[in-house]
Amino acid sequence: MSLKSERRGIHVDQSELLCKKGCGYYGNSAWQGYCSKCWREEYQKARQKQIQEDWELAERLQREEEAAAYGSTAQAPPGAQPLTFSKFEEKKTNEKSRKVTTVKKFFGASRPGAKKVLGGKRRGDAPEAKSGSPSISRQVSLETDRVSKDFVEFLKPFQKPGQDLYKQCKIFLEHMHHKRELSIEEQSEYAQDFYQSVAEKLQTRWKVSPEKVEKAMDQVEKYVMTRLYKYVFCPETTEDEKKDLAVQRRIRALHWVTPQMLCVPVNEEIPEVSDVVVKAITDIIEMDSKRVPREKLCCVTSCSKHIFTAIRTSKEEPASADDFLPTLIYIVLKGNPPRLQSNLQYITRFCNPSRLMSGEDGYYFTNLCCAVAFIEKLDAQSLNLSQEEFDRYMSGQSGPSSSTSSSSLLPRGRESSCPEGSALALVRHNLEAVGQLSRRQERVEREARRLERDLIEWTEGLGREVRGLVQRCPLRLHPGTPASGTPAAPAVAIDSDNLEDPRLPPPLQPQVYAG
Known part of the structure; x- marks a missing residue:
């Protein structure tokens, strides 16, 4: 799968994620761009072809040996010994080892022979205590x-x-x-x-x-x-562990890569976005702790969904596939997941193939393989840098300028308008931000003091109105029936003396119910 780097960011044509045989399923770099089904078909064809070539070679060698043995027997003196079968087998083995190429060389990267394990045991055969x-x-x-x-x-x-x-x-x-x-x-x-x-x-x-x-x-x-x-998982007969160390060293060497270099549309200054980015990194790291390929694949899917959430929150619009891949690369660089290649190979080899060939799990896993391949082949052109800058950053002689790492902190359009150096521009911007915050705080304090005065005036005015109302309309209570049995005054309304006051409603007459 070819990766293309443009000024607007890293872009991979979605058609390049599919199987190169055109079956419509997702391909995988571990399967030479084929999907699981097509790769197995090609693998079987190559293996059958190799078996046929081995048989043809063995038959040809046998004919040659028989002809040589027959000729030497006819010309040899009477006491000479004929060519033995053991010598024939030795010659045939040497010939095959020199000329025959295995199926593994067709489909896998060139690698040295399998490592010899002491005692004839693999690591998995060791006792649990060891x-x-x-x-x-x-x-x-x-x-x-x-x-x-x-x-x-x-x-x-x-x-x-x-x-x-x-x-x-x-x-x-x-x-x-x-x-x-x-x-x-x-x-x-x-x-x-x-x-x-x-x-x-x-x-x-x-x-x-x-x-x-x-x-x-x-x-x-x-x-x-x-x-x-x-x-x-990561057997000793493979180079998975060596590839893990190579990828980890590569990611450590790329620690200077910033989101701006990858054109990552994620603003980590937003608290919600920062939290989602941490969750995505946690998911991709947690993949190594799972034992089942399906569970490892779920970690990749969860990480990818968090990435889409971070992009959507930062841009306030739906995320696109062109935004997803650069952000996934940034998450991998920032998290540096342990045993990354071993986990990818384990999923590729032993996961249910239907999961990897289609669906969101297959799409996210294919993008992760693409991101790892991009990191392994990352160069100056991929990051829009000159070769000299890239070499200095990789060797550790210098790091990206503060303008590159802090450009996200400056307002848009201000990065190139500041005549001072990048550090002075950042200081100037920070001073302006502090001044704006100070002015906003003073304005808030003025408004708070005015609100306090308004509340005090409103409280005092309300108290004056209540006292005036009480003075104009005093409350008069009539005594009830005395204890001596003297008949009490007839029941009247409390506000019966204020009939002429237009501000009062009509008096309420008490109603007595028998019973």
Whole structure:
């Protein structure tokens, strides 16, 4: 997939994310730009072709050896020994090792031979006590038991198909145990075949709905990969660990890259945006702590959704794909996720292929692979820098000028209008900002004092009106019936003496109810 850098930012044509065979699914750099399905087809074709070439070579060598042996026997003295079969095998092996190229060279990067492991054991075959602390081993065992119980509970409603599915998973795990000495590519191919076989049986033989098939495949992947994780994640027979260290060193060397260089449309000065950026970085780092490919993929999806939220909040408009990729690159540079290449390879090799070929998970994962490839090939032109500046920054001799790192703090249109240096321009801008804040504070204080005076005047005026009203309309209380039994005065209205006052409503006459 070709990456193009323009002045407006990093741009990748969305069509370049798709499989180069044109099937419509998402491609992957680990599959040479193919999707999972097309890559396996090409892999099988290349392997069959290689097997055929090996047989042809073996037959040709055998014919040559037979002809040479027959000629030497006819011309040799009577006591000479004929060419033995062991010498023929030795010559054939040397010939094959010199001329035959393996399928691995067609589809993978050139790499040295597999590392020799002492004692004939791989790292996954080591005892638990040596692979980590006892507490970590107990935690892994508890997690495995929990996943097993969850898987059994999930299969109970399926009844007979659930029992068959559980048996198939156990058989697959047993076969994978015997295939540990094979290459990781062969183990990955076997796992992909298992996923495809289970999905087809669920749909055709057991007539399970597509929604339940997707859930069942997620549970199957979780069950089997929780057990296989320590054997197939970053195996010693691959160069995954070396690539992890190379990517980490590369990201550390690019610590000087700023959002402005990548044209990232995210304003981290906004508190909401800053919080979302932290969540995105946390998600991409948390990917390494997961054991199931699906869970690692969920971390990538969650990180990507946080990125879209940050862009939308900063721009106050919907985010586009051209905004997403530069921001994803910036998040990866800022977070420097541990074992990034190992996690990408693990997802590529052992995740359910339907997840990577389509849907939002496949789209986000393809963009992450594209971002890592961009970081590995990042150059001066990608960041709109001269080669001299790029070399100085990479060597650590100098860093970007403060105008580059602080241009987001200056108002738009002011970066080039300041005749002073970038540092003086920033100081001047900060002084202006402090002056504006001081003037705003003084204005707020004046308004507060005026509001206080208005409240005092209103309170005093209201008190005067109440006192005047009380003076004009005094309250008169009439005594009730005395205790001696003397008849009391007839009941009258309280405001009966103020009948002439037009400001009062008509008097209310009391009503007495018997009973």
